[in-house]
Amino acid sequence: MTWVALFFLGLGAVFSLMGNIGVLVFPDIYTRLQASSTCSTTSIFSVFVACMILSGFTPITGKILVITLFFFITNPISAHIIARYAWQSEIVPWRRTYEQRRMLGAETDD
């Protein structure tokens, strides 16, 4: 049981680290928001799962469950508000050039 919890804690650490690297590497606000919100969701969810496994069937588990549900409701809303504000203040999303997209093999029809 402890090993499963350790596995989830490790996943949380990896996702958190990669999210922070993504924030530094990516070019504009939308992609950075993707990296940070991504990794916060998955890493924090992994840590919560590990906590639930470690604490077993106790009052703490119920509380962590409530916190997880609360997190599932609030986190996307905060990310959505930042993205919506950026979109409405007409920040143009960064894109690859046409040649680069052709090279990546993506479908290009514009």
Add this chain to the structure above:
Amino acid sequence: MTERTRWNIARVLLTTTYLLGGWLLFTWSFEPGSVLLGLVHAIAIALLTYPIFIEEYEAARRSHLPRVELLGIYLLVLVFNMYVASFRVLWQILRGRINPGVTHFRTRLRTDIARVVLTSSITLTPGTITLQLDDDHLIVHWLDARTRHSKYASKLIAGPYERLLRRIWA
């Protein structure tokens, strides 16, 4: 007893149920004293606040009575998709080969709460963020723009969620 009165009673009972469920989750004890305390306060708060939480007309009934068993399946699907997409984003960060894009599409969901849940799920899934939601029109930014065709994009992004949500909230 008119339809109106019956719906008002249902509103109070629904609010009480939700509040009592929250109380039981937080205290996690089934001692009679604790449950009684929770019940009394749940009824009192429900009587005061039911007009805020539950809509006035019975047409909104479906949005407060989701099908719970399907909601559980939906949460499992969401968590599974979250992990899969998370590993995909991880791979993209490592290789630095991202191809972001913006796509527009429409959803076929009818009720407001189903649309909000769909928006939240899309944002919660790594690699996609909802930029705007107007009635049934969604604008989504995604990290791996595999297509520019609106209908195919909606199938890729919202497909698995939409099918379940239509059965949960109709």
